[in-house]
Amino acid sequence: MTVPRDLTSPGGRLVELGGLVIRYGAIAAVQGVDLAIDAGEAVAIVGPNGAGKTSLLSAIAGIVRPSAGSIRIAGRPLAGIALSDVVREGVALVPEGRNIFGSLTVMENLRLGATPRRDASVSADIDRVFADFPILGERRDQPAGQLSGGEQQMLAIARAMLSRPRLLMLDEPSLGLAPNIVDKVYDILRQIRSQGVSLLLVEQNAARAFALADRACVMSRGVFTLAGTPAEIERHDAFDAAYFGVAMAKAGAA
Amino acid sequence: MIGQAVQVLVDAVSVGGLYALTALGIGLIFGVMRLINFAHAQLIMIAGYAVLLFFAQSAVLAVLGAVAGAVLLALVVERMAFRPLRGADPATLLIASFAVSFLIEKMMIMLVGSRPKGVDFLPMLAGQVEIAGVRLQLLQLVTILVSVVLLVATTWFLKSTRLGLEMRAAAENFRMAEVLGIRANRVIASAFAISGLLAAAVACLFVAQTGLVQPRMGLQLVIIAFVGTVIGGLGSLPGAAFGGFLVGVATILLEALLPPELRVFREAFLFVGVAVVLIFRPQGLIPARGLAGRI
Numbered sequence: 191m192t193v194p195r196d197l198t199s200p201g202g203r204l205v206e207l208g209g210l211v212i213r214y215g216a217i218a219a220v221q222g223v224d225l226a227i228d229a230g231e232a233v234a235i236v237g238p239n240g241a242g243k244t245s246l247l248s249a250i251a252g253i254v255r256p257s258a259g260s261i262r263i264a265g266r267p268l269a270g271i272a273l274s275d276v277v278r279e280g281v282a283l284v285p286e287g288r289n290i291f292g293s294l295t296v297m298e299n300l301r302l303g304a305t306p307r308r309d310a311s312v313s314a315d316i317d318r319v320f321a322d323f324p325i326l327g328e329r330r331d332q333p334a335g336q337l338s339g340g341e342q343q344m345l346a347i348a349r350a351m352l353s354r355p356r357l358l359m360l361d362e363p364s365l366g367l368a369p370n371i372v373d374k375v376y377d378i379l380r381q382i383r384s385q386g387v388s389l390l391l392v393e394q395n396a397a398r399a400f401a402l403a404d405r406a407c408v409m410s411r412g413v414f415t416l417a418g419t420p421a422e423i424e425r426h427d428a429f430d431a432a433y434f435g436v437a438m439a440k441a442g443a444a
Numbered sequence: 445m446i447g448q449a450v451q452v453l454v455d456a457v458s459v460g461g462l463y464a465l466t467a468l469g470i471g472l473i474f475g476v477m478r479l480i481n482f483a484h485a486q487l488i489m490i491a492g493y494a495v496l497l498f499f500a501q502s503a504v505l506a507v508l509g510a511v512a513g514a515v516l517l518a519l520v521v522e523r524m525a526f527r528p529l530r531g532a533d534p535a536t537l538l539i540a541s542f543a544v545s546f547l548i549e550k551m552m553i554m555l556v557g558s559r560p561k562g563v564d565f566l567p568m569l570a571g572q573v574e575i576a577g578v579r580l581q582l583l584q585l586v587t588i589l590v591s592v593v594l595l596v597a598t599t600w601f602l603k604s605t606r607l608g609l610e611m612r613a614a615a616e617n618f619r620m621a622e623v624l625g626i627r628a629n630r631v632i633a634s635a636f637a638i639s640g641l642l643a644a645a646v647a648c649l650f651v652a653q654t655g656l657v658q659p660r661m662g663l664q665l666v667i668i669a670f671v672g673t674v675i676g677g678l679g680s681l682p683g684a685a686f687g688g689f690l691v692g693v694a695t696i697l698l699e700a701l702l703p704p705e706l707r708v709f710r711e712a713f714l715f716v717g718v719a720v721v722l723i724f725r726p727q728g729l730i731p732a733r734g735l736a737g738r739i
Contacts, residue, residue, distance in 0.1 A: 251623055277625040289620040291613050293732075302613050305625035353625065 203265065204229050204357055204388050205250060205281075210259035212245045219245040221412035222259070229356065232379075232389040234399035234420070237409035243392040244286060246409070247359050250390070251283040252276035264356070278306045280356035284363060286392075288346040292335025296326050296345060299334050303349030312352070319348045340371035347378060351387075358382060359390045364398055376402060400424065447578040452700045458584040460692035461591025465646050466669035467688025468598060469639035471681050475615035475732075476635045477530075479537040480670065483521055486548040487514040487640050488662030491647030492563075493556070496657045499565045506565065510644040517548075518640030522633055530628070545663075552659040560658035565651050587649045594645055595685055598638065602681065607634055615679070616732075668695070671714075675721045677728025686730055691718075 205227040212220040220242040227233050235243050248254040250261060252273040261268040263279045271279060290299050300319060304312040320327030323344050329337065334345055343363060350358055363379070364372040376398055383389055383402070393399035400406055400420035408416040408429060416423050423429050466484070473481045494509035525544045529537055569583040602608035607630075614621040614631045622628055646665065651657060669688045676687020694717060698710040706713075721729065 253619060253623065272627075273622045274625050274627045277623065283623050285620070285623070289617055291616045291620070293616055294609070294612060298609055298613075301609065302621070302624050302626070305610075349624070 202229055203227075204231075204263070205390070206260075206262040206265075207246075207250070208260045208262075210246070210249060210261065211257045212242070212249055212254055213257040218257075218412055220249070220256075223409075223412075223414055225407065225414070227357065227388055227390060229388055230383075230386050231405065232383050232391065232403045234391045234393060234396075234403035234406040235409050236393055236396040236399055236406060239394070240411075241409040242412040243409050244361055247283065247285075247361050247390065247392055250357075250359060251281060253283075277353050277355070280354075282350035282353050282355035282358050284343075284346045284350045284358070284360045286361035286365065288342050290334045290337075290342050290345050290349070293333055295331050296334050296337070297330040299345055299349050300326075300352055303352030306353050315352055319352070323348065340367050340374070343367060343371070343375055344378070347375070347382075351382065355387060357388045357390060359392075361392045362394060363391070364393065364395045372398060450578045451580065452696065454580050454584050454588070456693040456696035456700075458587040458591075459696050460689040461588050461595075462646055462649060462665065463669045463672055463692030463695075464685045464689040465591055465594055465642050466665050467672040467676065467684040467691075468595065468681065469642035469646075470666065470670055471673045471676075471679075471684025472598075472611075472635050472639050472642075474673065474684075475679055475681060476611055476618065476632055477526065477537070478534045479526060479541060480534070481639070482538075482541045482666060482670075483525075483544040483548060484639060484643060485662035485666040486545055486552075487518055487643035488647045488650070488665060489549070489552065489657075489659060490514055490517045491644040492651050492657040492661050493552070494644075495565055495648060495651050496561055496563050499563055503566055507644075507648055510648050511641055514644040514647065515637050515640035518636040518643070519633060521548075522636040527629070527632075530632075549659050549663075556659065558659055560656045562655055563651050563657050564655060565648070569652060583649075583652055587653070590645060590649060594642065598642070598681075601638070607631070611635060615681075668692070668714075671718055675718055675725075675728055677731040679732030680728065680730050683728050683730035683732065687728065690729075 203226055205225070207223055207225040210220055210223040211218060223246060225233070235246065237243055245254060249256050250268070252268060252271060263276070263281060266279065268276065291302070294302070297316070300316050301312070304315070320330065325341055326345060326348065334342065337345060347360070347363070360379070363375050367375065372395070379389060379391070379402055389402070391399050391403060400423070403420055406418065406420045406423050407414045408423060416426055416429060466488070470481060470484050473479050473484070491510035491514040494513035495506045498506040498509040521544055525540055526537070529540055566583070569586055571582050572579045573582050573585070602612055610621065610626045610631050611634065614626060614628070618628070621631070647662070650661070650665065668691055672688030672691040673684040674687065675690065676683030676685070691714065694714055695710065698713050699707055702710060702713065
């Protein structure tokens with residue numbers, strides 16, 4: 191069953207979930223999840239569709255309020271924090287489907303990413319984004335909806351990073367992207383990690399996520415069925431059954 | 445003959461401008477909240493009564509009173525009626541806006557009675573000017589000028605200010621805007637304040653044109669302007685302004701061009717036109733982008 195490992199690092203606890211339950215009417219998407227993420231740590235959550243992974247991220251982002259259990263960000267209960275203030279606690283989300291503002295320009299999307307900031311170095315940070323992703327710089331005044339899927343993913347990550355988060359959460363960052371673009375996205379995530387930002391990654395592409403993560407959890411039907419280092423999980427017999435078993439059964443049925 | 449055509453055209457454009465301003469006010473609120481605010485009519489009405497209250501002292505005071513009254517009422521309505529319904533489905537919001545609209549109208553009837561009151565507002569604009577041999581109403585030219593200035597100013601505000609950027613982001617994907625740290629209350633209250641400002645401008649021009657104030661004023665404007673936002677493309681601000689303008693122009697042109705015995709049916713012709721537009725472009729003439737895929 192669930193094995194939340196106690197890996198208290200010098201950076202301290204960043205996120206702590208205790209007995210988290212999320213219900214949508216009669217359906218319980220998350221049914222009792224415990225998870226702790228330390229500063230600088232990268233955690234991957236893998237599992238089939240409908241396992242409750244997106245609900246979990248939405249709850250930490252403040253979009254969905256849990257039906258039971260607790261969420262703490264750096265020790266502070268999330269329950270009393272308004273949705274628009276969660277980012278001010280250092281939590282940024284790149285949601286599934288990216289949710290860039292398609293009718294706004296690339297530049298405007300990036301400026302919105304820096305909404306919580308009052309410091310003067312925002313435009314320097316945006317210039318750095320353009321240096322790292324020249325294509326975004328070339329298209330800074332074009333509607334972001336005209337970017338390709340991969341470019342939109344880069345924009346969504348850059349936008350989230352402009353809030354200077356302590357925790358960056360990504361929901362299916364490889365979804366719908368060509369393999370070489372996925373390589374690029376994961377290169378960026380590695381760079382972000384090396385800056386000391388914690389990552390919480392939801393992926394169906396387990397191999398990609400495991401290559402990056404310090405720890406991984408397998409989620410199925412609203413609970414963590416396995417937790418450990420990626421190597422431990424890949425060795426585990428239950429992993430195939432819990433994850434690939436379901437995925438293969440689906441592929442067979444399709 | 446050409447002079448007459450120009451006169452009709454100027455009349456049409458000035459009425460189109462009024463409808464465009466009304467539609468923009470409605471479209472702004474729909475954009476950020478998915479609320480079709482029929483109480484926009486009462487913003488126009490309250491501004492009309494502010495004009496009635498102050499026009500004898502000075503025109504400037506009347507305009508300022510109209511702006512203050514409409515903006516204040518817009519903020520009160522947002523705070524008391526719509527904020528508790530934040531996130532409710534559009535049907536609930538629509539019905540709530542009807543309730544607010546009726547409530548304010550009936551309260552006004554209780555307070556001041558339902559009889560129209562005459563207002564001789566801006567009499568100096570009642571005269572005519574002759575431009576290149578064509579006699580035109582000064583008030584119509586002023587209406588066109590004010591409409592253009594306000595449309596340009598609103599566009600500038602939305603495009604070039606931080607708050608405008610936040611409003612556009614919220615209009616496209618409110619949830620994501622909040623995730624990025626944009627405060628919903630600030631954005632929505634600002635949208636209501638601007639819609640109040642636009643309603644006040646419409647009220648001043650409308651009162652100057654008709655010379656009347658009554659508790660039911662504004663409703664006809666809002667219904668026709670709402671039709672304009674629909675054919676322009678719900679959720680798109682350029683669409684709302686353009687659709688409102690188009691409907692206003694069409695109303696006047698129908699009145700001028702239809703044979704006299706058919707003129708009473710001009711609204712029927714207008715709605716046939718609207719139906720035809722919607723059959724061929726159900727998404728509107730300038731549809732909103734990026735409304736799909738909201739988190």
